[in-house]
Each structure stands twice: as C-alpha cells, then as structure tokens.
Amino acid sequence: MRTDVRPRADGLPEDFVWGCSTAAYQIEGSTGADGRGTSIWDVFSRRPGAVLGGMNGDLACDSYRRWKEDVALLRELGVGAYRFSIAWPRIQSGGSGSPNAAGLDYYRRLADGLLEAGIEPAATLYHWDLPQPLEDAGGWPERDTAYRFADYAGLVLRALGDRITTWFSLNEPWCSSHLGYALGIHAPGRKDRGAAYRAVHHLLLAHGLAVRACRSAAPGARIGIVLNTATPRPATRRPEDRTAASRAADERTALWLDPLYGRGYPERHLAAYPEVSMPIEDGDLATIAEPMDFLGVNYYSEEAVEAAPVGPEHPEGFRVAQSWREKTEMGWDIAPEGLGRQLEHIASTWPVKALYVTENGGAFPDLAGPDGRVRDRDRIEYLRSHIASMAGAASRGVPVRGYFTWSLLDNFEWSHGYSKRFGLVAVDLVTGERRPKDSFWFYRDLVAGFGS
Numbered sequence: 001m002r003t004d005v006r007p008r009a010d011g012l013p014e015d016f017v018w019g020c021s022t023a024a025y026q027i028e029g030s031t032g033a034d035g036r037g038t039s040i041w042d043v044f045s046r047r048p049g050a051v052l053g054g055m056n057g058d059l060a061c062d063s064y065r066r067w068k069e070d071v072a073l074l075r076e077l078g079v080g081a082y083r084f085s086i087a088w089p090r091i092q093s094g095g096s097g098s099p100n101a102a103g104l105d106y107y108r109r110l111a112d113g114l115l116e117a118g119i120e121p122a123a124t125l126y127h128w129d130l131p132q133p134l135e136d137a138g139g140w141p142e143r144d145t146a147y148r149f150a151d152y153a154g155l156v157l158r159a160l161g162d163r164i165t166t167w168f169s170l171n172e173p174w175c176s177s178h179l180g181y182a183l184g185i186h187a188p189g190r191k192d193r194g195a196a197y198r199a200v201h202h203l204l205l206a207h208g209l210a211v212r213a214c215r216s217a218a219p220g221a222r223i224g225i226v227l228n229t230a231t232p233r234p235a236t237r238r239p240e241d242r243t244a245a246s247r248a249a250d251e252r253t254a255l256w257l258d259p260l261y262g263r264g265y266p267e268r269h270l271a272a273y274p275e276v277s278m279p280i281e282d283g284d285l286a287t288i289a290e291p292m293d294f295l296g297v298n299y300y301s302e303e304a305v306e307a308a309p310v311g312p313e314h315p316e317g318f319r320v321a322q323s324w325r326e327k328t329e330m331g332w333d334i335a336p337e338g339l340g341r342q343l344e345h346i347a348s349t350w351p352v353k354a355l356y357v358t359e360n361g362g363a364f365p366d367l368a369g370p371d372g373r374v375r376d377r378d379r380i381e382y383l384r385s386h387i388a389s390m391a392g393a394a395s396r397g398v399p400v401r402g403y404f405t406w407s408l409l410d411n412f413e414w415s416h417g418y419s420k421r422f423g424l425v426a427v428d429l430v431t432g433e434r435r436p437k438d439s440f441w442f443y444r445d446l447v448a449g450f451g452s
C-alpha cells in the first residue's frame with residue numbers, strides 16, 4: 001500500500017484506464033493532404049442545409065498538422081490512453097486497393113508520439129468517414145462495402161498492429177445506418193428505411209470480418225465495437241408509450257447486441273417493422289458473433305420516448321418526449337444515473353467480458369471570462385456525476401475497465417458544425433490555438449486519483 005498519495009476517491013481500481021476520445025473528420029482538417037481521398041462527410045457537408053452554417057471539416061482543429069500539440073495536452077492531462085480514429089480515405093483514397101503510405105505514416109507517427117509520451121493509442125477503424133466512391137457504389141446497404149472494410153481493416157492492422165494493440169471496429173453503427181440512411185441527418189443523407197436495415201446488417205458483417213482480420217493480422221491485438229446503446233423510459237404508463245420505449249430500446253441495443261453475442265436479430269423488432277428485412281446469407285450470423293475482447297459504450301443521455309404517428313419524421317412510430325430535466329446545449333437530458341443503469345443492464349443481459357465507456361461528455365455554452373478562462377462548472381458537474389454513476393456500477397460488479405471522455409478538443413460536431421463544444425480544451429477556429437478549460441484541470445486531478 002502506497003502511503004505517499006491519497007487512495008482513489010472514486011473507488012475504481014488503480015489499473016482503471018482514463019482517456020479522451022476524438023474522431024478523424026472532427027479534428028484533423030487537411031482533407032486534401034498527402035493523397036487523402038474524399039469521404040461522404042466531405043460531400044455531405046457541402047450539401048446546402050446539411051450542416052449548420054455550411055460548415056465542414058476542411059480545417060477542423062488542424063490536428064493533422066498540430067498533432068504534437070494534442071499529444072502534449074494529453075500528457076499534461078495524465079491520461080493513460082487516447083482514442084482517435086483512422087480516416088479510411090487517407091489509407092485507401094477510393095476505398096479499395098493498395099494502401100497509401102503517407103496516410104499510414106501519419107497514424108504511425110501519431111501512435112509513436114503517444115507511446116513516447118506514455119499514452120496508449122486506441123484506434124477506431126471507422127468513425128463515419130466512408131470513402132465517397134464506396135457510397136457511389138451503393139454504400140453500406142451494399143454487401144460489398146463490408147468486404148471492402150475487411151480489406152481495409154486487414155491492411156491497417158498489418159501496418160500498425162505492432163504499435164497499436166487496442167482497436168475499435170466501428171463507432172456507433174446505429175448512427176451510420178439510421179441517421180445516415182433512414183433519417184438523412186448524417187452523411188450520406190439518404191432517407192430509405194429499407195436501405196438503413198440493409199446497412200445494419202452489412203455494418204455488423206463488416207465488424208465481424210474486421211475481428212477476424214485482426215486475429216490473423218495482429219494476434220496480440222484486442223478488438224471490440226463501440227455502440228451508443230440506450231434504454232429510454234416511456235414518457236407515460238400508457239401502453240402505446242411503453243411499446244414505443246421498448247421499440248426504441250431494441251433499435252439502439254438488442255438489434256446490435258443480440259447478433260453480436262450469437263443470438264441473431266431480435267424477432268420482435270423485425271416483426272414490428274415488416275417493411276424492413278435483413279439480407280442475411282449463410283454464415284453471416286457466425287461471422288457477426290466472432291468473439292470480441294470488449295465492448296465500448298458511448299453514453300450521453302437517457303431520454304423519455306412516446307408513441308408518435310408514423311411519418312417521415314418518425315418512421316419508427318416513436319419520438320423523444322418532453323421532459324423536466326436540465327439539458328446540455330445539444331438539448332439532451334442530463335441523466336447521470338442512466339450511465340450506471342445502462343452498464344448494469346448490458347452486463348446482466350449479454351455475456352460481455354469487459355466494458356469501456358468510450359465516450360461521455362457534454363456541450364455547454366463555455367463563455368470565457370475577461371481573462372480568457374473558461375470556467376465550465378457545468379461540464380465539470382456533468383463529468384463528475386457520470387463518473388460517479390459508472391463507479392457505482394463498477395462497485396456492483398460490472399466489468400468496466402476504462403472511461404474516455406468526449407472530447408479532448410472542441411471540434412466539428414457533425415450536422416451542428418462548430419456550434420456545439422464538447423472539449424476539455426477550447427480551440428480557436430481561426431488560429432488553431434488550444435486553451436485548456438477548467439474541466440481540463442478537473443479531469444487531470446481526477447485521473448491522478450484526487451478527483452470527486
């Protein structure tokens with residue numbers, strides 16, 4: 001027992017991993033550099049009305065050029081790991097064929113810089129930036145996209161698996177399928193529910209193939225998927241609202257976890273929506289259920305859901321209901337207890353080996369004082385309460401092994417452009433200058449074991 005420092009205030013084990021998350025399109029910029037091809041977000045963000053103010057990721061946080069500053073910030077923060085994503089179009093500009101050496105070199109340099117700083121690199125293979133030529137060929141609703149992803153995963157793992165050992169296949173595939181292909185809010189901006197469900201299957205198939213590629217290319221590596229599971233509560237006790245809430249929960253949770261853990265797709269979900277079907281071929285369900293090393297869970301909120309007339313805005317027949325709770329700038333309810341509840345629900349329903357909270361954080365107004373300091377008490381309170389909720393779940397036996405806050409930097413928040421800020425560090429959009437907010441120092445204390 002060490003006596004020179006106070007014991008961890010949060011009750012989490014000493015070897016618990018603390019980290020920060022980011023994603024390539026949201027921070028890198030340099031979208032035309034070193035042979036990078038075009039992604040669906042480059043194209044979608046130029047569609048009039050798709051992104052607030054017509055903003056895009058051309059410059060973003062300029063991290064492609066300023067990554068050393070980001071590593072220095074992470075070192076100052078004292079985190080043990082950094083979750084970033086690899087931009088597929090930097091590795092294969094058209095989504096297939098031999099790799100682009102300059103793209104791989106960028107991530108090799110980043111991984112080495114992190115390792116030298118004592119920070120574990122944890123890479124996501126797909127955080128939504130599909131090479132546009134693959135979308136032109138049909139995108140995720142097409143089976144071939146899953147095979148293209150498996151090739152890409154294999155070549156990245158062969159090139160970088162010697163220095164990166166923690167891998168995430170896909171980030172929040174629900175957003176890719178449902179926001180991208182059913183609701184049209186994310187790239188590629190299509191509104192076709194049939195296509196969205198074909199995308200669900202091909203995303204999961206892509207994940208399973210990537211797990212296999214990982215096992216053969218980098219036997220020492222560990223891999224899992226990142227989901228934004230959710231269990232919304234019914235807005236009222238009315239039967240139609242209860243049905244709505246359980247359908248919403250299935251769409252976000254069982255639709256993904258059941259096949260990932262070998263149970264196939266939840267029949268009740270598919271029965272509720274006879275207009276969609278899964279293009280399953282022989283062997284697919286076994287591929288999808290290829291054992292993973294861990295599951296990543298992104299958690300921001302827990303909402304109330306109510307029944308709604310089926311129509312273009314809510315094709316599933318439900319919508320988020322009015323609630324009394326305080327909200328973040330995203331309009332999302334602040335519900336810290338929901339994080340622990342979500343982790344316990346997952347651990348008690350599916351045989352997960354280990355869990356990571358791979359994203360959690362809040363967008364807040366972040367007004368700087370006259371001294372330039374951002375006193376973001378609201379973000380500190382958000383983080384503190386969510387981490388306490390997670391620690392509670394851990395103390396009740398949930399195998400949660402790490403926590404990554406979203407995000408290190410204020411960045412390109414998809415259809416909201418730069419208007420929603422999640423960073424521990426503010427970024428001047430013109431100069432690129434980085435400035436830690438108060439939450440940065442809060443998180444540094446917490447990581448060091450002196451938090452809460």
Ligand code: FCB
Nearest residue numbers: 023171172406413414422
């Ligand atoms: C998640 C995304 C991440 C970020 C946060 C706020 O859904 O994975 O890229 O935009 O939301």
